[in-house]
């Protein structure tokens with residue numbers, strides 16, 4: 001019997017009202033550390049869910065890949081061993097190719113534009129594929145800050161990336177991007193990046209300003225190429241099996257509290273991105289601001305390759321043309 005029901009049983013007409021699902025402590029996994037904005041958003045969701053369910057439901061958060069990497073978490077979500085996760089869209093694109101189109105270079109120029117695009121029809125429509133193709137329910141998108149390149153050596157032009165070992169998040173769109181630039185793309189989870197820079201295993205990393213600052217990646221870097229070359233969406237998911245066992249009222253609660261916490265990330269990053277940049281400016285790293293012209297025709301090669309892989313890219317470009 002649920003906690004709320006046990007309280008009501010003390011009353012006279014309790015049992016008839018006690019038709020909801022049992023109290024639940026939802027397990028939510030993330031790859032990022034506890035200090036990361038995604039973990040803080042997960043905490044906000046937990047607080048809201050507990051409050052709105054009168055203490056019935058809680059969320060236990062497992063950051064820093066404590067439950068495994070994202071592909072291991074996906075498997076746990078599919079079996080119902082894990083209830084929820086905030087996962088990179090990178091992981092989704094490894095299972096549903098269409099999601100890869102969200103990484104088109106310069107599709108969005110900043111987090112505010114990413115907010116508009118990810119709430120528009122094409123991106124929202126992608127979420128509908130998740131129950132069938134990945135066994136999870138996609139509640140909505142969150143975001144990280146725009147992608148940058150941090151290198152242990154100086155860069156003057158795009159040719160300077162050629163031949164260097166660059167850490168990437170393990171997924172195809174970014175692998176293609178670096179391969180087209182001539183780099184030896186080196187897939188590596190976030191948790192290994194600091195050491196890989198420190199011991200020379202890589203010459204640079206694809207990252208964002210939050211990671212550069214909060215993981216101290218600037219410690220072993222020379223140049224930060226402030227390229228904003230891709231957005232980096234996240235998706236909040238619930239295990240399909242767990243969802244199937246939730247009543248309508250609990251589904252609504254989970255959907256509303258998770259959506260609100262995901263949405264809060266867009267405003268938060270619009271506010272704090274410049275602040276984190278100023279902090280990195282206070283280090284020894286040289287910041288070099290560049291736009292699409294830095295990459296030139298390399299971007300056309302990526303675009304061509306991905307237009308052949310998914311029709312969604314053209315639809316997203318059309319959304320961007322219309323909305324941004």
Ligand code: BEZ
Nearest residue numbers: 031032088144169190207
């Ligand atoms: C990354 O692999 O670079 C990454 C993962 C999670 C959040 C942000 C970045």
